[in-house]
Amino acid sequence: xxxxxxxxxxxxxxxxxxxxxxxxxxxxxxxxxxxxxxxxxxxxxxxxxxxxxxxxxxxxxxxxxxxxxxxxxxxxxxxxxxxxxxxxxxxxxxxxxxxxxxxxxxxxxxxxxxxxxxxxxxxxxxxxxxxxxxxxxxxxxxxxxxxxxxxxxxxxxxxxxxxxxxxxxxxxxxxxxxxxxxxxxxxxxxxxxxxxxxxxxxxxxxxxxxxxxxxxxxxxxxxxxxxxxxxxxxxxxxxxxxxxxxxxxxxxxxxxxxxxxxxxxxxxxxxxxxxxxxxxxxxxxxxxxxxxxxxxxxxxxxxxxxxxxxxxxxxxxxxxxxxxxxxxxxxxxxxxxxxxxxxxxxxxxxxxxxxxxxxxxxxxxxxxxxxxxxxxxxxxxxxxxxxxxxxxxxxxxxxxxxxxxxxxxxxxxxxxxxxxxxxxxxxxxxxxxxxxxxxxxxxxxxxxxxxxxxxxxxxxxxxxxxxxxxxxxxxxxxxxxxxxxxxxxxxxxxxxxxxxxxxxxxxxxxxxxxxxxxxxxxxxxxxxxxxxxxxxxxxxxxxxxxxxxxxxxxxxxxxxxxxxxxxxxxxxxxxxxxxxxxxx
Numbered sequence: 001x002x003x004x005x006x007x008x009x010x011x012x013x014x015x016x017x018x019x020x021x022x023x024x025x026x027x028x029x030x031x032x033x034x035x036x037x038x039x040x041x042x043x044x045x046x047x048x049x050x051x052x053x054x055x056x057x058x059x060x061x062x063x064x065x066x067x068x069x070x071x072x073x074x075x076x077x078x079x080x081x082x083x084x085x086x087x088x089x090x091x092x093x094x095x096x097x098x099x100x101x102x103x104x105x106x107x108x109x110x111x112x113x114x115x116x117x118x119x120x121x122x123x124x125x126x127x128x129x130x131x132x133x134x135x136x137x138x139x140x141x142x143x144x145x146x147x148x149x150x151x152x153x154x155x156x157x158x159x160x161x162x163x164x165x166x167x168x169x170x171x172x173x174x175x176x177x178x179x180x181x182x183x184x185x186x187x188x189x190x191x192x193x194x195x196x197x198x199x200x201x202x203x204x205x206x207x208x209x210x211x212x213x214x215x216x217x218x219x220x221x222x223x224x225x226x227x228x229x230x231x232x233x234x235x236x237x238x239x240x241x242x243x244x245x246x247x248x249x250x251x252x253x254x255x256x257x258x259x260x261x262x263x264x265x266x267x268x269x270x271x272x273x274x275x276x277x278x279x280x281x282x283x284x285x286x287x288x289x290x291x292x293x294x295x296x297x298x299x300x301x302x303x304x305x306x307x308x309x310x311x312x313x314x315x316x317x318x319x320x321x322x323x324x325x326x327x328x329x330x331x332x333x334x335x336x337x338x339x340x341x342x343x344x345x346x347x348x349x350x351x352x353x354x355x356x357x358x359x360x361x362x363x364x365x366x367x368x369x370x371x372x373x374x375x376x377x378x379x380x381x382x383x384x385x386x387x388x389x390x391x392x393x394x395x396x397x398x399x400x401x402x403x404x405x406x407x408x409x410x411x412x413x414x415x416x417x418x419x420x421x422x423x424x425x426x427x428x429x430x431x432x433x434x435x436x437x438x439x440x441x442x443x444x445x446x447x448x449x450x451x452x453x454x455x456x457x458x459x460x461x462x463x464x465x466x467x468x469x470x471x472x473x474x475x476x477x478x479x480x481x482x483x484x485x486x487x488x489x490x491x492x493x494x495x496x497x498x499x500x501x502x503x504x505x506x507x508x509x510x511x512x513x514x515x516x517x518x519x520x521x522x523x524x525x526x527x528x529x530x531x532x533x534x535x536x537x538x539x540x541x542x543x544x545x546x547x548x549x550x551x552x553x554x555x556x557x558x559x560x561x562x563x564x565x566x567x568x569x570x571x572x573x574x575x576x577x578x579x580x581x582x583x584x
Contacts, residue, residue, distance in 0.1 A: 009178065009179045010176050010177070010178055010179075011142075011176065011177070011178075011179045012039070012043070012142065012173065012174060012175065012176050013039070013142030013145050013168065013172045013173040013174065013175055013176075013177070014039040014040045014042060014043050014173040014174070015043045015179075016142060016145045016146055016177065016179050017040050017043075017106070017145050017149065017168065017173065018040065018043045018044050018047050018050065019146075019179060020145060020146045020149035020150065020181075021047075021050050021077070021149065022047065022049045022050060023146070023149075023150070023181055024075075024149060024150060024153045025074070026050060026075070026077050026104075026153075027049065027050060027051060028050070028051050028052075028053060028068060028076075028077065028438055028439075029044070029050055029051070029052045029053070029077045029078070029079050029106075030052075030053050030055055030060070030061040030062075030064040030065050030068070030076075030077070030078045030079070030435065031052060031053075031054070031055065031058075031061050031078055031079030031080060031106075032054060032055055032056075032057075032058060032061060032079075032080060032081075032085065033081065034080070034081025034082070034085045034108065034121070035081055035082070035108070035120075035121060035170075036081045036082035036083075036085075036107075036108030036109055036110055036121065036169075036170045037079060037080065037081040037082070037085070037106075037107065037108030037168075037170075037173075038081070038108070038170075039108075039170065039173035039174050040079070040106075040108070040168075040173055052079075053438065053463065053467055054463065054467075055431070055460060055463050056459040056460055056462055056463055057088060057457065057459060057460070058078070058080040058085050058086075058088035058089050059088050059089070059091055059092055059427065059431070059457060060430075060431035060434070060457055060459070060460040060463065061078040061079065061080065061089070061092075061431075062078045062089045062091065062092020062093060062095070062096070062103070062105065062431075063092045063095070063425075063427070063428050063431035063432045063435065063457070064076070064078070064431045064432065064434045064435035064438070064460070065077055065078040065092070065096075065103045065105075065435060066092060066095065066096050066099075066101045066103055066418075066428075066432055066435060067395060067418055067431065067432035067433060067434065067435025067436040067437075067438075067439070068435035068436065068438055068439040069096075069101050069102050069103055069161075069435075069439075070101060070415070070418050070432075070435075070436065070439075071393055071415065071418070071435075071436045071439040071440045071443075072439040072440070073226075074102075074157075074439075075102045075103060075104055075153050075156050075157050076101070076102065076103040076104075076435065077103065077104050077105075077106065078092070078103060078104075078105050078106070079105075079106045079107070080105070080106075080107050080108070081107070081108045081121065082107060082108050082109050082110055082121045082122060082123060082125070082170075083120075083121030083122060083123045084121065084123070085107070085108075085121075086107040086108075086109075086123055086125035086128075086167070087123055087125065087128065089105050089107065089125075089129075090125075090128060090129060090132070091423075091425060091427075092105075092425075093105055093129050093132055093133060093163045093165065094129075094132040094423050095420050095422070095423045095425045095428065096162060096163040097132040097133060097134075097162055097163055097422075098420075098421070098422025098423045099220065099247065099420065099421055099422045099423070100160050100161045100162055100220065100221070100224055101161060101162070101163070102156040102157045102161035102162065102163075103156060103163045103164075104149075104152045104153060104156050104163070104164050104165075104166060105129075105163060105164070105165045105166070106166045106168065107125050107165065107166070107167045107168070108167075108168060108169075108170060108173070109122075109125070109138070109167045109168060109169045109170065110122045110169065110170060111169055111170045111171040112140045112169045112171050112172070113171075115169070125165065125167050126138045126165060126167050129163075129165050132163070133162070133163050133164055133165050134155050134156065134160075134162035134163060134164055135151075135152070135155050135164050135165075135190075136164065136165035136166075136167065137151070137152060137164075137165065137166045137167065138167045138169075139166060139167065139168045139169065139172055140169045140171075140172050141172055141175070141177070142172050142173070142175040142176060142177040143177035143178065143180070144172075145168065145172065146179060146180060146181050146182060147180075147182045147185070147186070148166050148168075149166060150181070150182050150185060151182075151185050151186075151187060152164040152165075152166050154185055154187070155187070155190065158192055159190075159192025159193075159194075159310055159311070160192070160221075160224075160309075160310050160311040161224055192310065193310070193312070193326050193327060194310065194327055194328040194331060195327055195328070195331055196308065196325045196326065196327030196328075196331055196332045196335060197325070197326070197327075198335070200323055200324065200325045201325060201332065201335045201336060201339060202339060203323045204282070204306045204308075204323045204325060204336060205336060205339040205340055205343070207280055207304060207306060207322070207323060208238065208240075208280065208282065208306075208336075208340065208347060209340070209343060209345045209346060209347055210347070211279055211280035211304075211347050211349070212279055212347065212348060212349060212351075212352060213277060213278050213279040213280065213303075213349070213352045214238075214240045214241075214278065214279070214280040214281075214282060214347060214349065214352075215240065215241055215242075215243060215260075215274045215275060215278045215280070215281055215282065215303075216231070216234070216235055216240050216241070216242040216243070216282050216284065217243055217245075217263070217275065217281045217282060217283045217284070217286050218231060218242060218243065218244045218245065218248045218251060218252060218284050218285065218286065219244075219245045219247055219248050219283070219284065219285040219286025219287060220245065220247030220248050220285060220286075220421070221284065221285015221286065221309055221310060221329050222248055222251050222284050222285045222329045222333075223247065223248055223250075223251050223285075223414050223415055224285065224329075225285065225310070225328050225329040225330040226330060226414075227251075227284075227329045227330035227333050227334075228251045228252070228414040230329075230330055230333040230334050230337065231251060231252055231284070231333055232252065232256075233333075233337050234333050234336055234337050234340075235252065235256075235258050236258075237337060237340055237341065238340060238346065238347065239258070239347075239349060239353060240258070240282070240347070240349065241258050241259075241260050241270075241274055241352075241353060241356050242256070242258050242259050242260065243259075243260050243261065243262065243263045243267075243271040243274055243275065244259065244261075244262060244411075245262065245263065245264065245286055245292060245421075246262060246264065246291075246406055246419070246421045247419075247421045247422075248285070248286070249262065249406060249411040249417045250390075250411040250412060250413050250414050250415065250416050250417055251414040253411070253412045253413075254410065254411045254412060255412060257357070260274050260356055260359075260360060261360075261365070262406055262407075263275050263292050263566075264291045264292040264294075264560070265291045265292075265294070265559065265560050265562070266403040266406070266407075266556050266557075266558065266559055266560075267292075267558065267560075267569075268360075268363070268365050268407075268558065269359055269360075269362075269363035269558055269569060269571060269577050270356050270357075270359040270360040270363065272558070272560070272566050272569050273356065273359050273577070273579070274356050275292075275299070275300050275303070275566065276299070276300055276301075276566050276567060277302070277355075278300055278302070278303040279302055279303055279304065280303055280304050280305075280306070281300060281303045281304070281305045281306065281307075282306045283305060283306060283307045283308065283309075283321075284308050284329050284332070284333065285308070285309055285310070285329045286309075287309075287314055287317075287318070288317070288318040288319045289318070289422070290562075293318065293319070293566070294560045294563075294564060294565055294566040294568075295563060295564055295565045295566075296318060296319070298565035298566070298567065299319065299565075299566060300319075304322040304323075305319055305320065305321045305322050305323070306321065306322065306323045306325065307319075307321035307323070307324055307325065308325040308326075308327060308329060308332040308333075309325075309326065309329075310326070310327060310328050310329070312324075312326045359577070362577075363558075363571055363577055365407050365557075365558070367379070367554075367557075369526070370551040370554070372551070373525075373526070374524075374526075374549070374550065374551040375523065375524065375525075375526055375529065375548055375549060375550040375551065376526075376550065376551065376554060377400070377401065377404055377476045377478065377548070377550040377551070377554050378404050378407070378408055378554065379526070379529065380474070380476065380523075380529055380548045380550060381401070381404045381405055381408045381409060381448060381474075381476070382408040382409075383529055383530060383533060384409070384446060384448070384474060384533055385408060385409040385410045386410070387530065387533050387534065387537065388444055388446060388533075388537065389410065390410040390411070390412035390413050390416065391413065391416075391443065391444075392416065392443060392444040392445065392446060393416050393417075393418065393433075393436045393437075393440060393443055393444070393445045393446070394409050394416060394417055394418070394445075394446050394447075394448060395418040395419065395428070395429050395432040395433040395436060395445070395446070395447045395448070396418070396419045396428075396429055396447070396448045396449070397419075397420075397426055397427065397428055397429040397447075397448070397449040397450050397452075397453030397454070398419070398420050398424045398425060398426050398428065398453060398483075399426065399450050399452065399453065399481070399482050399483040399484075400450065400476075400478070400482040400483045400486065400554070400555075400556050401448050401449065401450045401453075401476040401482070402419055402448075403483075403556040404476075404556065405419075405448045406419075409448075418432050418433070418436055426450075426452060426453040426456055427453055427456030427457040428453070428457075429447040429448065429449040429453055429454070429457075429473070430447055430449060430454065430457050430458055430460050430461060430471075430473060431457055431460045432447070433445050433446070433447035433471045433473065434460055434463065434464050434469050434471055436471075437464075437469045437470065437471045438469060444472070444537070445471050445472065446471075446472050446473075446474060447471055447472070447473040447474065448474050448476065449473055449474065449475050449476065450475070450476050450477075450478070450481075450482060451475055451476070451477040451478065451479065451480075451501055451503045451509070452480070452481045452482070452501055454473070454475050454509075455501075455507075458473075458512070458516070459516070461473070461513065461516045461517070461518050461543050461545065462516045462517060464518070464543040465516055465517025465518055465542065465543055466517065469543065470539070470540050470541060470542055470543050470544070471543050471544075472536050472537070472539075472543070472544045472546070473543070473544070473545045473546070474536075474546050474548060475509050475545060475546065475547045475548065476548055476550055477503055477509065477547050477548060477549050477550060478550050478551065478552040478554065479500065479501055479502065479503045479504050479552050480496070480499045480500050480501055480552055481499040481501065482552075482554075483556070484499050485499045485552070486555050486556065489553075489555070490561070490573070491561070504549075509522070509545060509547040510522045510545070510547055512545075513543075513544075513545035513547075516543075517542070517543070518542060518543040518544060518545050519536075519539055519542050519543070519544045519545070520544075520545050520547070521535060521536060521544065521545070521546045521547070522546070522547045522548075522549070523546065523547070523548050523549070524549040529548070532546050532548075533546070555573070557570065557571055557572050557573075558570060558571050567579075
């Protein structure tokens, strides 16, 4: 944010909005105009600092703002009109709320006197989104716009990041007032705690040195805190095994021998086993959500819990913490490292590390190629990662392809992974990849999507083609809603009720891509996989869509069935790990 300043310029509310966006350093807005927000689009037309990207659907604007925010660390901005324009933003706002992504959503509202009259395109978007935003503003006076925008950006980006809504009435946008950029922000009660309490960190250090089966349980909060370096220092100092949740992939290198993989419903056996048999969970920026814990009452039954998080509301929400620490994970981990370096007492964890390393060898995550010669989706995704490398950014939709991407892409660097972990939003991939490519135009950005997810928001490829945003989208086409079909196979007697998308007939994804101004490619034979990936990587002046027609019965393994204990993890259908004989 630039230095506070005050001017006596008389601006319309719309001019004031654009000027405020320039003041906070917003350089990209993803949006689509409509009646109530229309006054803002006139001065936006003249701005040389703010690029507006005209999307095809407001949901695309919201996810693009998320993708932009994820790769740049800045606040993403999306804009829409009142009523249906605003309500179409609800899904990405909820998504950003669940995954702690800093975005500011700006919506036009009907004129102040019309609020509450069921005016045309009126919707109480502030009320609708109140449970899924960090904060929201309804601005009815032109003079209040600068302070609202300044506050919104501050709230979105500080503490636990998240979405903030600024709803502005049309008459406020049209009225005039002196432009006053706030010197201070008036946010009573908003004081996020970033520095941890030293006494609590000392208690955590004591538990760590006394433990015999500790695990570093690392979540997306460590990524948000930019604490990958500190985490590696802590892990290597202590030798403690590490598990990284879906949201934290890459924050600790997959290739590191202490990395046991991802825990949870589709986690690895050593990661799930590590949590279940641990005597101490050192929980850093993670949430104990149901996809990780399985049946909560049976989760990690013998473990004490250290729980560090910048959001005090998360601590002891699902699992009671023995040592709660409120603070930024970067500061928490750095202080832990300092304390542990200053002591001669270190945890004796040799047998524990040996046990988990043995599990890792006995139960590697793998797959078999289909016997009928069709494509393996796991093989396709693995080859995309191997041929592209860990420097690229990878977005995914939600479903089987998301879990295969988690297992088989190269997670060596933090912040390279964009997905909808909390809300599980199908349709996230294409617009999020678009936003990521806008934020990192010189990097390769892949979207790994399913044929179901892709059909929800692929229209944003038109935006990509016209705006010069050359993303690469891999459509893993198994002709069905794959994860739902997997559940139908396992739990509903293979009764495939309404999961067959018939994408072997329509649409023709290659032609659809070309119709949207993209390059369309297709692979149906395993021998063609490398060639189409290589072709896609060689194109950097247009979006590329590669359809991979894969075997429809491929499943995601390992798996813990919903509502069951993590002890019941299966490595394949009716095949469970052998836990006996463990030495602990």
